Amino acid sequence: MMIYSRNRRLRVSAAIRSLVQETVLSTNDLVMPVFVMEGQNKQEAIASMPGIFRRTLDLTVQECRELYSLGVKGVNLYMKVSENLKDNTGKESWNDSGLMQDTIKAIKDAVPGMVVMPDVALDPYSIYGHDGIITNGKVDNDATNEALTKMAVSHAKAGADIVAPSDMMDGRVAAIRTGLEESGFTDVGILSYSAKYASSFYGPFRSALDSAPVDSQEIPQDKKTYQMDFHNSREAIDEVLKDVAEGADIIMIKPGMPYLDIVAKVRETIDLPIAVYNVSGEYAMLKAAAQNGWLDNDKAVIESLTCIKRAGADMIFTYAAKEAAILLNG
Numbered sequence: 212m213m214i215y216s217r218n219r220r221l222r223v224s225a226a227i228r229s230l231v232q233e234t235v236l237s238t239n240d241l242v243m244p245v246f247v248m249e250g251q252n253k254q255e256a257i258a259s260m261p262g263i264f265r266r267t268l269d270l271t272v273q274e275c276r277e278l279y280s281l282g283v284k285g286v287n288l289y290m291k292v293s294e295n296l297k298d299n300t301g302k303e304s305w306n307d308s309g310l311m312q313d314t315i316k317a318i319k320d321a322v323p324g325m326v327v328m329p330d331v332a333l334d335p336y337s338i339y340g341h342d343g344i345i346t347n348g349k350v351d352n353d354a355t356n357e358a359l360t361k362m363a364v365s366h367a368k369a370g371a372d373i374v375a376p377s378d379m380m381d382g383r384v385a386a387i388r389t390g391l392e393e394s395g396f397t398d399v400g401i402l403s404y405s406a407k408y409a410s411s412f413y414g415p416f417r418s419a420l421d422s423a424p425v426d427s428q429e430i431p432q433d434k435k436t437y438q439m440d441f442h443n444s445r446e447a448i449d450e451v452l453k454d455v456a457e458g459a460d461i462i463m464i465k466p467g468m469p470y471l472d473i474v475a476k477v478r479e480t481i482d483l484p485i486a487v488y489n490v491s492g493e494y495a496m497l498k499a500a501a502q503n504g505w506l507d508n509d510k511a512v513i514e515s516l517t518c519i520k521r522a523g524a525d526m527i528f529t530y531a532a533k534e535a536a537i538l539l540n541g
């Protein structure tokens with residue numbers, strides 16, 4: 212039997228393979244999450260995320276300069292909030308001279324071209340470690356939306372390009388959009404974490420910010436009443452379509468690697484840009500294996516990010532953004 216059609220013909224040389232490549236990762240696809248803390252000229256390593264640090268504002272700005280010169284054009288900001296500033300309402304989050312607001316201003320001053328995307332969620336500011344205000348032992352959806360709106364408007368005042376709500380309250384995109392329009396911030400975009408799952412892969416992030424739900428009988432011990440159930444995928448489409456209708460500019464799916472079926476499905480459904488979050492636990496797994504010599508770090512980084520793009524991501528939030536940019540720049 213003659214075989215006329217041979218797929219291996221297009222794999223014969225590196226040059227042919229490069230001509231037929233469907234998906235190519237570039238620095239244009241990368242967004243770096245950064246952790247900021249109070250103080251000056253200090254950085255603290257995060258044990259469960261090798262290569263990742265919490266930095267004070269001055270060092271964060273320096274890092275943003277470096278990222279931008281490597282071609283990373285977006286940063287996603289998270290604050291380590293002092294215990295004495297935490298309460299149930301999260302009101303420090305809309306303090307116009309809070310650490311987040313100062314960080315946004317400082318980055319936009321030093322690196323104006325950098326797309327600054329602050330995280331909009333209450334957990335780092337909450338004494339309970341929840342993404343919402345607690346009323347009678349429950350996460351109060353509508354009260355939380357009011358807080359998130361104040362927070363997003365305060366970020367916009369500080370100069371944020373795009374606000375990124377990661378809380379999973381219902382109706383918060385519409386609330387935030389209305390707040391931004393009413394305050395005149397018509398050009399500030401919303402990147403909505405639309406399909407965010409209650410995931411065990413967020414563990415290293417929560418230890419980086421000390422933001423896990425606190426151990427108490429009075430409050431839910433997990434985030435399952437607002438983040439999605441990982442058994443479900445059709446529900447993700449419903450979440451995404453609602454956020455599109457409410458005025459989201461970019462939608463996010465999170466986590467990344469174990470959820471690429473969701474990314475592909477959403478890609479077929481909507482035409483807005485899709486962001487995917489390659490989360491802390493995914494990063495930790497890869498680093499742990501690489502440190503043991505069980506995986507080739509550089510190859511695994513580029514492969515995993517390229518595959519996330521292949522599934523349908525237009526941009527990837529990843530702790531490997533800097534090292535990937537260095538590798539891509541050759």
Ligand SMILES: NCc1[nH]cc(CCC(=O)O)c1CC(=O)O
Pocket residue numbers: 330332333334342377378412413414415416417434489490491492
């Ligand atoms: N609003 C909280 C938030 N924003 C980003 C992450 C996780 C990111 C990561 O694991 O890298 C989390 C954790 C959570 O929902 O508990």
Ligand SMILES: [Mg+2]
Pocket residue numbers: 379380381382405450453454
């Ligand atoms: Mg939703």
